[in-house]
Amino acid sequence: MTRKLTILDIAKLAGVGKSTVSRVLTNDPKVKIETRERVEQVIQESGFVPSKSAQAMRGGSAKVVGVIISRLDSPSENKAVSGILDVIYAAGYDAVIMESQFSAEKTNEHLSVLQKRNVDGVILFGFSGCDLSIVESLNHKAVVIAVDTGQISSVGYDNYGIIELAMANLQQQGKQHISFIGVDPSDKTTGLMRLNAYIEYCESANIEPSYQTGQLSHESAYELTDHVLKPETEAIVCASDTLAMGVAKRLQELDRSDVLVSGVGATDLLSFIFPNTFSIDPGYYAAGKASASLLIKQLAGCHDVTHLTQKAMIAQ
Amino acid sequence: MTRKLTILDIAKLAGVGKSTVSRVLTNDPKVKIETRERVEQVIQESGFVPSKSAQAMRGGSAKVVGVIISRLDSPSENKAVSGILDVIYAAGYDAVIMESQFSAEKTNEHLSVLQKRNVDGVILFGFSGCDLSIVESLNHKAVVIAVDTGQISSVGYDNYGIIELAMANLQQQGKQHISFIGVDPSDKTTGLMRLNAYIEYCESANIEPSYQTGQLSHESAYELTDHVLKPETEAIVCASDTLAMGVAKRLQELDRSDVLVSGVGATDLLSFIFPNTFSIDPGYYAAGKASASLLIKQLAGCHDVTHLTQKAMIAQ
DNA sequence: CTGTTAGCGCCTTCAA
DNA sequence: TTGAAGGCGCTAACAG
Numbered sequence: 001m002t003r004k005l006t007i008l009d010i011a012k013l014a015g016v017g018k019s020t021v022s023r024v025l026t027n028d029p030k031v032k033i034e035t036r037e038r039v040e041q042v043i044q045e046s047g048f049v050p051s052k053s054a055q056a057m058r059g060g061s062a063k064v065v066g067v068i069i070s071r072l073d074s075p076s077e078n079k080a081v082s083g084i085l086d087v088i089y090a091a092g093y094d095a096v097i098m099e100s101q102f103s104a105e106k107t108n109e110h111l112s113v114l115q116k117r118n119v120d121g122v123i124l125f126g127f128s129g130c131d132l133s134i135v136e137s138l139n140h141k142a143v144v145i146a147v148d149t150g151q152i153s154s155v156g157y158d159n160y161g162i163i164e165l166a167m168a169n170l171q172q173q174g175k176q177h178i179s180f181i182g183v184d185p186s187d188k189t190t191g192l193m194r195l196n197a198y199i200e201y202c203e204s205a206n207i208e209p210s211y212q213t214g215q216l217s218h219e220s221a222y223e224l225t226d227h228v229l230k231p232e233t234e235a236i237v238c239a240s241d242t243l244a245m246g247v248a249k250r251l252q253e254l255d256r257s258d259v260l261v262s263g264v265g266a267t268d269l270l271s272f273i274f275p276n277t278f279s280i281d282p283g284y285y286a287a288g289k290a291s292a293s294l295l296i297k298q299l300a301g302c303h304d305v306t307h308l309t310q311k312a313m314i315a316q
Numbered sequence: 317m318t319r320k321l322t323i324l325d326i327a328k329l330a331g332v333g334k335s336t337v338s339r340v341l342t343n344d345p346k347v348k349i350e351t352r353e354r355v356e357q358v359i360q361e362s363g364f365v366p367s368k369s370a371q372a373m374r375g376g377s378a379k380v381v382g383v384i385i386s387r388l389d390s391p392s393e394n395k396a397v398s399g400i401l402d403v404i405y406a407a408g409y410d411a412v413i414m415e416s417q418f419s420a421e422k423t424n425e426h427l428s429v430l431q432k433r434n435v436d437g438v439i440l441f442g443f444s445g446c447d448l449s450i451v452e453s454l455n456h457k458a459v460v461i462a463v464d465t466g467q468i469s470s471v472g473y474d475n476y477g478i479i480e481l482a483m484a485n486l487q488q489q490g491k492q493h494i495s496f497i498g499v500d501p502s503d504k505t506t507g508l509m510r511l512n513a514y515i516e517y518c519e520s521a522n523i524e525p526s527y528q529t530g531q532l533s534h535e536s537a538y539e540l541t542d543h544v545l546k547p548e549t550e551a552i553v554c555a556s557d558t559l560a561m562g563v564a565k566r567l568q569e570l571d572r573s574d575v576l577v578s579g580v581g582a583t584d585l586l587s588f589i590f591p592n593t594f595s596i597d598p599g600y601y602a603a604g605k606a607s608a609s610l611l612i613k614q615l616a617g618c619h620d621v622t623h624l625t626q627k628a629m630i631a632q
Numbered sequence: 633c634t635g636t637t638a639g640c641g642c643c644t645t646c647a648a
Numbered sequence: 649t650t651g652a653a654g655g656c657g658c659t660a661a662c663a664g
Binding site (some may be wrong): 042049051053054056064072073075078079085094095096112113115117123157219245249272 | 365366367368369370372373378380386389391394395397398401410411412413414415429431432433434534535561562566584585588591613
Binding site (some may be wrong): 016021023 | 657658659663
C-alpha cells in the first residue's frame with residue numbers, strides 16, 4: 001500500500017498549486033473548467049481521498065452528528081433512526097450511533113465522547129429519568145426525541161392523540177366496552193400519558209374505564225389480560241404493540257375472537273398473526289426525519305427552540 | 317459559550333509550555349507529578365476538551381471504526397451490533413454505523429466516506445451480491461460478517477450447523493417426517509447453504525426431503541406451508557424465525573398443532589406466541605463480539621487473515 | 633483564474 | 649523534566 005496521498009501530491013501530479021486542488025475539492029466556481037478537469041482526472045486515477053480529519057480541523061466542522069438511541073433493538077427507534085439517517089446523509093453529514101440502554105450515566109458518557117469528537121450536533125432519544133442538563137448546555141446543537149424539555153428543541157409523539165385515535169376508531173366500529181393495558185406510570189410517556197389519555201377519553205365518551213399497567217413485555221400483558229376482560233368487553237387498547245401481542249395471544253387462548261385489540265407501533269407482525277387487531281403508528285419514521293431536519297436547520301444558524309409533535313395515524 | 321480552548325490556553329493558565337500539556341494528555345511518564353497535577357487541575361476547571369480531529373490528524377488514528385449494517389431493523393444484526401459496540405467501546409473506539417440496505421452501491425459509497433473519515437477499521441455485514449473489492453483493498457483494517465472471502469478476515473455463521481442442529485433436535489424427539497421452508501437460493505447463505513444443509517441431512521438420515529423456498533417474509537412462508545405439509549408431516553424446519561412465524565401461523569389455522577416448527581434467530585416472540593416451536597441462535601451477539609475483537613487485534617498489528625465460524629446453539 | 637502564505641490544534645523531536 | 653520549533657493535510661485570505 002502506497003503512502004497516503006495529499007493535495008500536494010495531486011497538485012504536483014496535475015502541475016498546479018495545492019490551493020487549486022483544494023478549490024476543486026470544495027467546488028469553488030473560480031477554477032478554469034479545463035484545469036478542474038485535469039485535476040479531477042488525476043484525483044480519479046490516483047484514488048486520492050481527502051482527509052476528513054484535516055478538513056474537520058481546518059473548518060471546525062466534522063460534518064458528523066451523534067445519535068444516542070436507547071436500545072438498538074427497539075423497532076420504534078429503528079424506524080426513527082432510518083428517518084434520521086436519510087435526512088442527515090442527504091445533508092452531507094454522517095452519524096455516530098450510540099446506545100444509552102436507558103442509563104443516564106451512559107448517556108452522559110456518550111455525550112462527553114461526542115463532544116470530544118467535535119460533532120456538529122446531537123440527537124437524543126429521551127427516556128424517563130434521563131438527565132438533560134448536559135444536553136441543554138449544547139443549546140442549539142441538539143434535538144431530543146420523545147420527551148419534552150423547555151430549553152431545547154424536541155420532537156415528541158402525540159401520546160394523547162395515539163390513544164384517542166385508537167379509541168375513536170373502536171367507537172366508530174360500535175365498540176363501547178373498551179379496556180386498556182399499559183405500562184407502569186413511572187414511565188412518563190408510554191406509561192402515564194397514554195394511561196391518562198385512556199381515562200380522559202373514557203370520561204368524555206362516557207365509557208366505564210377498566211385498565212391495568214405492568215411491564216413492557218408480552219408476558220406482562222398476557223397476564224394482565226384476565227384482569228380487564230369481562231364478558232361484555234369488546235376491545236382492549238394497548239399502550240404498545242408488544243403488549244398487544246401478549247393480549248391477543250391470551251384472547252386467542254380464551255377463544256375471545258370477538259374482542260378487538262389495538263397496539264401502538266405499526267408492527268406488521270401483529271396484524272399478520274392476529275387478524276382482529278390494528279396498530280397506531282406514532283409516526284416514528286417521520287419523527288426521525290423531522291428531528292434531523294430540525295437539527296440541521298439549527299446548525300445552519302436558526303436559533304429558535306422548536307417543539308414539534310408528531311401526528312399519529314392508523315397503520316397502513 | 318466561550319471560544320474553544322486549546323492546549324495553548326491551558327498552558328498559559330497553568331504557567332507551562334504547551335508541550336507539557338500535551339504530555340499530560342498523552343500520559344507521558346516524564347512529567348513531574350506536581351506539574352501534572354497542576355495541569356490536570358486547570359483542565360478540570362476550564363472544562364477543556366482536546367480536539368479529536370486534531371489528534372486524529374496528527375496521530376493518524378481517529379479511534380473510530382465504521383460499521384456497515386445491511387438493515388437497521390434486522391433483529392439479528394442488531395444483536396451482532398450490540399456485541400460489536402460492547403467490544404469496541406471497551407477498547408476506546410467509537411462506531412459510526414451506516415445502513416447498506418443490501419445495496420452494493422450504497423455500501424461502496426459508505427466505504428468511501430469511511431475512508432475519507434480516516435476510520436481505523438471497518439466491520440461489514442455481508443450480503444449476497446455485495447461487492448467486496450473495495451473492502452479487500454482495506455486489507456487488515458476490515459472484517460466481514462456472514463460471508464466468506466478468502467482475502468479478508470471474516471466471522472461467519474455456521475449455516476450448516478444451524479440446520480443440522482434443528483434437524484438433530486427434531487430427530488431426537490422422534491420426528492421423521494421433516495419438511496423445510498427457506499428463501500431463494502440466490503441468497504447464498506440463508507438461502508442456498510441452509511437449503512443444502514437440509515437436503516444433505518435428509519440424505520444421511522434417510523429422510524424424504526420436502527421443501528420450498530421463497531421470499532424472506534411471513535407471507536411467503538405462510539403461503540408455502542401447504543406445499544410441504546402432508547398428513548404425515550411431523551415438523552417443519554425454517555431458515556429463519558420470520559419464516560417460522562408464517563408457517564406456525566398457517567399451521568395454527570389448519571389445526572395442525574401436532575407439527576413442530578423450528579426457526580433461526582432466537583426471537584423470543586416466536587415461542588411466546590406459538591408453543592410448539594423452537595429457535596436456533598446462530599450466535600449473533602457472540603459473532604459481533606468476535607468480529608470486533610478480530611478487528612482490534614488486526615489494528616494492533618496482527619496481520620493474519622482469520623476466518624471464524626460462530627457456533628450455533630438452541631435458543632434459551 | 634491561480635500560486636503563495638498562514639495558520640487550525642495537536643504531538644514529537646531537539647535542545648536546554 | 650521542560651520549552652521551542654516544526655509539521656500533519658487542508659482551507660482561506662492575499663497577492664499576482
